[in-house]
Amino acid sequence: MQIEVLGLASGRSYFLTYETSELNEILLDFLRKKNITIASSCDGKGVCKKCEIQNGWLTCQLTLEQFIQRQSNGKIFVGYL
Numbered sequence: 001m002q003i004e005v006l007g008l009a010s011g012r013s014y015f016l017t018y019e020t021s022e023l024n025e026i027l028l029d030f031l032r033k034k035n036i037t038i039a040s041s042c043d044g045k046g047v048c049k050k051c052e053i054q055n056g057w058l059t060c061q062l063t064l065e066q067f068i069q070r071q072s073n074g075k076i077f078v079g080y081l
């Protein structure tokens with residue numbers, strides 16, 4: 001299974017594969033594990049809003065599974081990436 005990260009600043013996209021066992025991971029942690037740079041200054045406490053993606057969603061406040069349920073095409077848009 002796969003999701004796609006689209007960097008709006010760079011125009012680049014990254015295809016990331018995941019396993020069922022990774023669905024409960026926090027999206028911010030999953031993206032970092034896959035070497036996608038996601039901004040954060042509150043270390044995932046939901047305060048700084050720097051990890052925001054489309055629709056105002058915070059990657060530190062969603063699991064990978066919750067994200068996929070909300071965005072069935074699996075596309076993540078990151079403005080500064």
Ligand code: FES
Binds near residue numbers: 039046051058061
């Ligand atoms: S990392 Fe600060 S709000 Fe998500």
